[in-house]
Amino acid sequence: MIEASGLTKRLGGRTVVSDVSFRCEPGAVTGFLGPNxxxxxxxxxxxVGLSTPDAGSSTVLEHDYHVLENPGRRIGVLLDAxxxxxxxxxxxxxxxxxxxxxVDPKRVDELLTLVGLDKSAARKRVRQYSLGMxxxxxxxHALLGDPEVLxxxxxxxxxxxEGIRWMRRLLRDFADRGGTVFLSSHLLYEVEAIADRLVIIxxxxxxxxxxxxxxxSGAGTLVRATDADxxxxxxxxxxxxPKHVEDGAFxxxxxxxxxxxxxxxxxxVLVHLAPSEGAGxxxxxxxxxxxxx
Amino acid sequence: MNPSxxxxxxxxxxxxxxxxxxxxxxxxxxxxxxxxxVLVCIFAPTDEIVFRDFFALAITPASILLxxxxxxxxxxxxxxxxxxxxxxxxxxxxxVMGAKVAAGAAMALVVAALAFVVxxxxxxAVGDEWTMGFAVFGQIIFLLLVSxxxxxxxxxxxxxxxPAIVLSFALPLAWSALGIIPWLDGAAEWLDTTRTxxxxxxxxxxxxxxxQLGTSLAxxxxxxxxxxxxxxxxxxxxxx
Numbered sequence: 357m358i359e360a361s362g363l364t365k366r367l368g369g370r371t372v373v374s375d376v377s378f379r380c381e382p383g384a385v386t387g388f389l390g391p392n393x394x395x396x397x398x399x400x401x402x403x404v405g406l407s408t409p410d411a412g413s414s415t416v417l418e419h420d421y422h423v424l425e426n427p428g429r430r431i432g433v434l435l436d437a438x439x440x441x442x443x444x445x446x447x448x449x450x451x452x453x454x455x456x457x458x459v460d461p462k463r464v465d466e467l468l469t470l471v472g473l474d475k476s477a478a479r480k481r482v483r484q485y486s487l488g489m490x491x492x493x494x495x496x497h498a499l500l501g502d503p504e505v506l507x508x509x510x511x512x513x514x515x516x517x518e519g520i521r522w523m524r525r526l527l528r529d530f531a532d533r534g535g536t537v538f539l540s541s542h543l544l545y546e547v548e549a550i551a552d553r554l555v556i557i558x559x560x561x562x563x564x565x566x567x568x569x570x571x572x573s574g575a576g577t578l579v580r581a582t583d584a585d586x587x588x589x590x591x592x593x594x595x596x597x598p599k600h601v602e603d604g605a606f607x608x609x610x611x612x613x614x615x616x617x618x619x620x621x622x623x624x625v626l627v628h629l630a631p632s633e634g635a636g637x638x639x640x641x642x643x644x645x646x647x648x649x
Numbered sequence: 650m651n652p653s654x655x656x657x658x659x660x661x662x663x664x665x666x667x668x669x670x671x672x673x674x675x676x677x678x679x680x681x682x683x684x685x686x687v688l689v690c691i692f693a694p695t696d697e698i699v700f701r702d703f704f705a706l707a708i709t710p711a712s713i714l715l716x717x718x719x720x721x722x723x724x725x726x727x728x729x730x731x732x733x734x735x736x737x738x739x740x741x742x743x744x745v746m747g748a749k750v751a752a753g754a755a756m757a758l759v760v761a762a763l764a765f766v767v768x769x770x771x772x773x774a775v776g777d778e779w780t781m782g783f784a785v786f787g788q789i790i791f792l793l794l795v796s797x798x799x800x801x802x803x804x805x806x807x808x809x810x811x812p813a814i815v816l817s818f819a820l821p822l823a824w825s826a827l828g829i830i831p832w833l834d835g836a837a838e839w840l841d842t843t844r845t846x847x848x849x850x851x852x853x854x855x856x857x858x859x860x861q862l863g864t865s866l867a868x869x870x871x872x873x874x875x876x877x878x879x880x881x882x883x884x885x886x887x888x889x
Contacts, residue, residue, distance in 0.1 A: 367885070405740040406733065406886035421740060426651050428738040435737075439730035443668035452667065456652055456660045456738050481669065497734070 357382050362412030365398050372398050374560040380538045385531045387551030388540040395560040396540040404433050428457040431505045432498030437490040442483035446493050457501045467496040487514030508539040512546050524550045544641050558644035571637050576609040580628035590622020601639050607632050661752035681710035686771045699778035703771045705850040707764035712796045716817050719753050719800020724810040732886050753797040761790050788849040799870045805877020839864045
């Protein structure tokens, strides 16, 4: 379990994270979604005690991170897969941390096998690793202490499609066994595929927070017509508020019936009319991505 | 249970030798220690060399290279960004720094033991005077400790490998140049560590010599270490 309340961080005179509050429950994967530079990494750094918030606080497993005993045994952290000494062998990078946490050295080989780094890969120096291999090493490192909580910053970066599928299964299993997973991504579809809950951050603020179902279904009706301008006019004439999504499609905060009637009254030919199923979320996310930081 | 201090010290010792750079650096220290003594045995007139001289000689490569080991022990955590891992596993940053200082001291003692063995063998082979004295023996080991701790202090003050290493070599050179200016010569007697440490390998140091060494170490060891510890305690540990 992770709880953040009112986390605020100013760096270089700019407020990077502003009044961020959320919870990550055990048994669930919480996706932390936002465009690059939205404050995801800074928030995660505050949670694991690498950065001191200017206001607000956070707890992991109901304690301030700094007072947790041997936190590596309770919380697995992967903030940057490239943050490994390039001159150290992959296996040694894990072995050093195992020694630090007091983990049985045998676990190092178990985890290397689990993440799919074979003997020859484990013997290589990290300098020779591809980003995908570093990411696997980083996941092995996060799992090394057999933790209850995982905090992962962009864990899918650099993984190939097979690797991404493998990682999803791994994190799903971890959560199903009662673990808490908190992972960030700047890609909506990536988080959609795995997260039970979504926390969306834009420009340092939380803009949406809820279960995946809530966020994906809450946004009304997706409608598309042969003539986009005529459709928009017809919807406005019926006092509806169409939000343009992409290539002539609109999301409207109304039932499919109300939207259908408005189109009929305006004499517009519809080619698509259905509950939006996340189109609203997508639009929200596009707005975040496009607005200058 | 938090990792114990001896455990953390063991980890820091391991980190000194488990990277490619660290491994070669330690190997070079060992090889040079051996080489410098062997070369003197073969080529220098040995009739006036006593055991103390062999020991002081054997320790020379280490006293030049151990500062780099000390610098890298701290600065590489930032240059290679492993600080991200180290300080999430042990959020009490001063415990980690304490372990680094202890590991540095342990490494200095290991190297001193190696130099001692090399010096004993050399003296058995070509020397016959076993002149040493406990005081000088202690002083030489003390200097070695100070050299690696000075490296740790520089590494901590800069949190970056290149400037720390360059400066730790440039400073003694700068002093020897500045010492030529008469009115700076007096200051150099108290602040130039090359000069303040020199008497300690030759005989029992006087009170004035200790005071001069202490003053120079306050400036080049205590001050940068203090600056570094404050920086590390307060700094943001960045991902990139």
